Amino acid sequence: MKIFIDTANLNEIRKAKALGLVDGVTTNPTLLAKEGKETESLIRKISEEVKGPVNVEVTGTTSDEMVAEAKVMATWGDEIVIKIPVTTEGLKTVKILSEDKIQTNVTLLFSPSQAILAAKSGATYVCPFLGRLDDISFNGIDLIRQIKGIYENYDDIQTKIIVASVRHPIHVIEAGLIGAEIVTIPPAILDQMVKHPLTDKGIAQFLEDSKKIHAKK
Numbered sequence: 001m002k003i004f005i006d007t008a009n010l011n012e013i014r015k016a017k018a019l020g021l022v023d024g025v026t027t028n029p030t031l032l033a034k035e036g037k038e039t040e041s042l043i044r045k046i047s048e049e050v051k052g053p054v055n056v057e058v059t060g061t062t063s064d065e066m067v068a069e070a071k072v073m074a075t076w077g078d079e080i081v082i083k084i085p086v087t088t089e090g091l092k093t094v095k096i097l098s099e100d101k102i103q104t105n106v107t108l109l110f111s112p113s114q115a116i117l118a119a120k121s122g123a124t125y126v127c128p129f130l131g132r133l134d135d136i137s138f139n140g141i142d143l144i145r146q147i148k149g150i151y152e153n154y155d156d157i158q159t160k161i162i163v164a165s166v167r168h169p170i171h172v173i174e175a176g177l178i179g180a181e182i183v184t185i186p187p188a189i190l191d192q193m194v195k196h197p198l199t200d201k202g203i204a205q206f207l208e209d210s211k212k213i214h215a216k217k
């Protein structure tokens with residue numbers, strides 16, 4: 001499984017990188033706004049830090065606007081992936097960018113039919129939002145399973161799935177059980193994945209008992 005880190009926070013990216021956990025980074029306008037920094041310089045810094053795809057999202061709504069933004073953003077690092085919302089204008093943009101060999105990630109994706117169209121338009125990645133579906137009482141992991149099943153039926157589909165909107169470690173386990181190739185994980189959830197109360201209890205016990213071991217004379 002490839003792990004992308006779902007944040008625009010440089011310190012968090014560095015922390016996860018030190019554990020060997022960053023195969024790529026996903027950002028979105030909300031995550032960038034949280035950092036309160038100028039987007040281009042922040043994305044450039046993230047790109048210098050990370051060996052792998054760095055996803056940055058357009059904010060235009062027409063294809064002309066999105067293509068113009070994407071062409072600039074694509075110069076901000078060695079492996080910039082342009083996130084584009086799945087709309088008619090978005091799919092048109094994906095087709096244009098894929099012909100220009102600019103990598104794309106079709107985002108805010110909530111249905112298998114959207115995933116079929118994104119692949120046909122030439123998307124490098126699709127980003128189905130697991131947690132946001134669960135939030136409205138739809139089973140998010142079913143969507144990932146369906147998209148994966150459809151893509152596997154066609155040899156000519158090269159589009160990769162990035163499981164996004166991950167809310168807890170169980171989402172990562174479920175994604176792993178269906179063989180999801182890439183999962184983008186917020187830093188707080190990476191921390192939760194490390195933790196287990198029995199590990200903490202075991203360490204405390206061993207530390208206590210180690211004090212009772214007789215020192216060599």
Ligand code: E4P
Pocket residue numbers: 006026027028127129131132164165166184
């Ligand atoms: C990642 O690319 C997505 O933008 C992100 O995972 C969305 O997560 P959220 O639903 O928790 O905002």
